[in-house]
C-alpha cells in the first residue's frame with residue numbers, strides 16, 4: 001500500500017546526519033532548552049522571515065502560547081475556521097477564550113474574508129487564519145480587516161512551512177505565527193515539537209516566558225505560565241531537516257504538477273492555487289462527489305488516501321452545538337468531498353505513476 005505520508009522514509013533519507021545529531025545531544029548532557037533549541041530558533045526565524053522564534057512542545061501549544069502572549073483569555077472572542085485540525089480550536093479554549101467559527105472559500109478551503117467581516121464583535125481580540133493543506137489564506141484581505149479593528153492576527157502555519165504569499169513567507173504577515181513539527185508535517189520532528197514566530201520583541205518575550213512557568217529569570221514567575229519546551233533531541237533533528245525543507249517543498253510541488261496533469265481529464269476537482277501564492281502541498285487534496293467510492297477503489301489498487309477532515313470541529317462530539325458560528329455550509333460540504341492523495345518528498349516516481357493510474361481507473 002502506498003501511504004499518504006511516510007515519516008520513516010524521511011528518517012532513512014537523512015539517517016546518518018540524524019543519528020549523528022542525536023548522538024551529539026546525548027553526549028552534550030543538555031536535554032531541554034539548550035544550544036540546539038537556540039540554534040534552531042535562529043535558523044527557523046531566518047527561514048520564516050521573522051525576527052524571533054520560540055520553540056515549544058507542539059503546534060497546539062504554539063497557538064495557545066501565542067494567544068497568551070497577546071493577553072487573550074476569558075471573555076475574549078477568537079475567530080477561526082471549523083475546517084481545520086481540532087488543535088486550532090482546542091488551543092483557543094485552553095486560554096479560556098471563546099472560539100467563533102467562520103466558513104471557508106470553497107475553492108481554496110481557507111477562511112472566507114466576507115464571513116470573517118460579518119463575525120467581528122466588540123469582544124473579538126484575535127483572528128487565526130489557517131493555511132490549510134499548505135496554501136496561504138487570503139492574507140491580503142484578512143490582515144487589514146483585523147488591523148483596522150485593533151485585532152491580533154495569529155497565523156496557523158502548521159501545514160504551510162515555507163509557503164509564500166505575494167513573495168513573503170507565511171508567518172511573517174500576522175502579529176504571531178504558529179508552527180507544528182508533528183512527524184508528518186512539511187518539517188517534522190521524531191516526536192512532538194512546535195514554534196511561535198513573531199517580529200515583535202515584546203510578544204516574543206511574553207511567549208518565551210509563558211512556555212516556562214512565566215519565569216522572568218530562573219525560579220521567578222513574573223507572570224503565570226505553563227511547561228511547553230522544545231527538547232534538544234527534537235531541535236537537533238529539526239536542524240538537520242530544516243536544511244532540506246526548501247528542496248522537499250519543491251519535490252512536493254513537482255509531485256503536485258504530475259498529479260495535476262494526470263487528473264486534468266478526470267471527474268475530480270484538483271487543488272486551486274491562489275494567485276500570487278506558492279502552495280507547499282502538505283497535502284494534495286482533491287474533491288469528488290463520490291469521495292467514499294473513490295477512496296475504496298484506490299484502496300483496491302493499493303493506494304492509500306485520507307480525509308482531512310471528515311468531521312468539522314463544530315460537529316465533533318466534544319464541541320457540537322456549543323460553539324459560536326454562522327453559516328458553515330461550505331465547510332460541511334467540503335468535509336463530505338475532500339480526499340488527500342499520497343504526498344511526501346520521498347514518494348518515488350513509480351509510485352506517483354501508480355497513484356495517477358489508480359485514480360484514473362477508480363474515477364472511470
Ligand SMILES: *Cc1c(COP(=O)(O)O)cnc(C)c1O
Nearest residue numbers: 058059060085087088158180182
Ligand atoms: C497539526 C496541526 C496543528 C497542531 O499541531 P500539533 O503539533 O499536532 O499539536 C494545529 N493546526 C493545524 C492546522 C495542524 O495541521
